[in-house]
Amino acid sequence: MESFLQQVVSGLATGGIYAALALALVMIYHSTNHLNFAQGEMAMFSTYISWSLINAGVPYWIAFFATLVIAFAGGVVIERLIIRWVEDAPVLTVVIVFIGLLMIFNSVAGWIYSYDIKVFPSPFPDQPIQIGTLYLGPHDVGAIAVTLIVLAILFLFFRYTSLGLAMRAAAENPESSRLVGIRVGRMLGMGWGLAALIGAVAGMMVAPIVFLDPNMMAGILIYAFAGAMFGGISSPGGAVFGGFFLGVTENLAGSYIPFIGNELKLSVALVIIVVVLLVRPSGIFGKVTVSRV
Amino acid sequence: MSALLQISGLEAQYGLTKVLHGVDCRVEEGGITTILGANGAGKTTLLRAVCGMVKTSGSILYAGQRIDGKATEDIVRLGIGHVPEGRGTFVALTVEENLRLGAYTRKEKNKVAQDYERVHRYFPVLLQRRQQQAGTLSGGEQQMLAIARALMLGPKLLLLDEPSFGLAPIVVLEIFEIMRTVNQEEGVSMLVVEQNASLALNLADHAYVLETGRIVLDGPAEEIRGDDAVRRSYIGY
Numbered sequence: 399m400e401s402f403l404q405q406v407v408s409g410l411a412t413g414g415i416y417a418a419l420a421l422a423l424v425m426i427y428h429s430t431n432h433l434n435f436a437q438g439e440m441a442m443f444s445t446y447i448s449w450s451l452i453n454a455g456v457p458y459w460i461a462f463f464a465t466l467v468i469a470f471a472g473g474v475v476i477e478r479l480i481i482r483w484v485e486d487a488p489v490l491t492v493v494i495v496f497i498g499l500l501m502i503f504n505s506v507a508g509w510i511y512s513y514d515i516k517v518f519p520s521p522f523p524d525q526p527i528q529i530g531t532l533y534l535g536p537h538d539v540g541a542i543a544v545t546l547i548v549l550a551i552l553f554l555f556f557r558y559t560s561l562g563l564a565m566r567a568a569a570e571n572p573e574s575s576r577l578v579g580i581r582v583g584r585m586l587g588m589g590w591g592l593a594a595l596i597g598a599v600a601g602m603m604v605a606p607i608v609f610l611d612p613n614m615m616a617g618i619l620i621y622a623f624a625g626a627m628f629g630g631i632s633s634p635g636g637a638v639f640g641g642f643f644l645g646v647t648e649n650l651a652g653s654y655i656p657f658i659g660n661e662l663k664l665s666v667a668l669v670i671i672v673v674v675l676l677v678r679p680s681g682i683f684g685k686v687t688v689s690r691v
Numbered sequence: 692m693s694a695l696l697q698i699s700g701l702e703a704q705y706g707l708t709k710v711l712h713g714v715d716c717r718v719e720e721g722g723i724t725t726i727l728g729a730n731g732a733g734k735t736t737l738l739r740a741v742c743g744m745v746k747t748s749g750s751i752l753y754a755g756q757r758i759d760g761k762a763t764e765d766i767v768r769l770g771i772g773h774v775p776e777g778r779g780t781f782v783a784l785t786v787e788e789n790l791r792l793g794a795y796t797r798k799e800k801n802k803v804a805q806d807y808e809r810v811h812r813y814f815p816v817l818l819q820r821r822q823q824q825a826g827t828l829s830g831g832e833q834q835m836l837a838i839a840r841a842l843m844l845g846p847k848l849l850l851l852d853e854p855s856f857g858l859a860p861i862v863v864l865e866i867f868e869i870m871r872t873v874n875q876e877e878g879v880s881m882l883v884v885e886q887n888a889s890l891a892l893n894l895a896d897h898a899y900v901l902e903t904g905r906i907v908l909d910g911p912a913e914e915i916r917g918d919d920a921v922r923r924s925y926i927g928y
Contacts, residue, residue, distance in 0.1 A: 560791065560795065563784075563788055563791060563792060564792070564795060566783075566784065567781050567784065567788075567792050570781050570782070570783050570784065571779065571781055571782075573744070573775070573779065574775065574779035574780070574781060575792075576744075576762075576763040576764055576767070577742065577763065577767060577773045577775060577779065578767065578792045578793055578795050578796070578840065578844070579764050579767040579768055579795050579796035579844075580764065580792070580795055581764050582764075
């Protein structure tokens with residue numbers, strides 16, 4: 399039982415990271431109807447930036463928040479400089495741009511930092527947390543807490559601030575948004591900024607587990623896709639749920655289904671994507687959109 | 692009276708198709724002007740042109756200031772509220788959020804709060820539906836919400852694109868009565884595009900008839916109502 403609970407907790411920890419990245423995907427999908435394939439590499443690059451800061455002697459949490467600011471600004475810049483020009487382009491054009499961004503971030507990171515695997519520090523104490531006879535990894539618990547705090551802040555931001563409301567409006571109906579005076583382009587830029595920021599959190603929380611290298615987010619992005627598809631790509635809450643669900647499922651499947659183990663864990667995500675697409679394409683919590691023709 | 696909105700030689704096109712061919716029209720300060728015309732005459736395009744939503748040539752003067760070529764977001768900030776074709780409500784957001792968005796550009800909290808109460812006096816049903824998603828409202832309620840949202844801007848000029856479209860006659864009467872009240876009590880000028888000519892001519896003080904992108908007739912609303920050709924084509928008896 400204890401080991402089961404421990405598996406659940408460590409599943410929730412990685413699940414939180416998938417959830418965060420899934421949310422970043424959903425945010426951009428919501429306003430543009432495109433899946434940003436470069437989301438993972440952007441997160442990886444942000445993590446390298448915080449690694450540089452920490453290596454230069456900056457205390458962890460200062461580096462953490464500085465990275466969030468840099469990631470946000472970077473996201474805004476990418477949208478305003480590159481993405482806005484292909485906003486109305488055919489889907490394939492956009493996909494190519496996203497894949498291009500992915501490869502650029504990947505190789506620039508490799509060029510600057512080399513492909514050697516680096517250790518990324520965890521801000522949480524080494525001592526396992528003991529509850530009764532249950533021992534929990536401190537980084538797992540910390541990562542879950544950080545993810546939940548970020549998600550809660552985002553929820554409050556979108557729900558209760560007028561800027562958050564304007565961003566939701568701009569995503570739903572750009573034309574009507576302009577008619578009430580919302581600068582839609584700026585809101586799209588902000589959306590990219592926030593998505594990059596969430597990705598940076600995910601990167602910094604996962605790096606102590608998977609170690610830091612330019613390809614660290616490749617698998618995680620697939621889980622994030624799967625989580626977003628599972629919960630429903632149109633539903634932020636659903637994507638978050640999907641991320642957590644996937645983290646736990648993959649961990650339990652890896653530990654308890656003998657033939658899956660560590661090697662086939664990633665396939666679990668792909669199986670889930672395919673099954674969801676077949677059975678319920680809009681995801682568990684997603685809205686079925688009917689478009690009039 | 693002086694003109695709040697003065698449109699001269701306005702041309703507009705979508706791609707290669709020209710929709711407006713040199714339109715001249717005006718809205719007096721405190722007045723209601725209506726544009727009559729059949730489907731495809733260019734009525735909606737005319738309203739969209741005022742709001743900077745289509746490419747145009749010619750000039751659009753608002754309160755003595757050129758607004759053609761400005762961005763929609765900036766035109767809105769000058770006090771032009773637009774109730775677009777198809778209502779343009781944010782269907783996934785609540786009624787209250789829709790109204791909050793209407794006042795998005797305004798800083799004076801007190802006045803916004805006053806306007807919030809004011810639109811609920813006009814449309815009490817919106818207060819009951821406050822927490823409901825706008826998409827779940829009936830057509831009439833959505834039209835009310837669209838007008839209320841435009842009023843939350845505290846506009847000097849209101850552009851209304853077929854406010855009667857698709858609504859039950861009794862609801863249409865109610866909405867037009869409120870438009871009249873808003874105009875008379877608050878001095879909000881209006882440019883109303885309508886297919887329901889008799890209704891629009893009752894409300895407006897000045898009317899234009901638009902046919903395939905050209906103004907073919909204009910004059911005081913009563914005069915237009917008396918015009919035989921208009922009566923046959925647009926009122927239908």
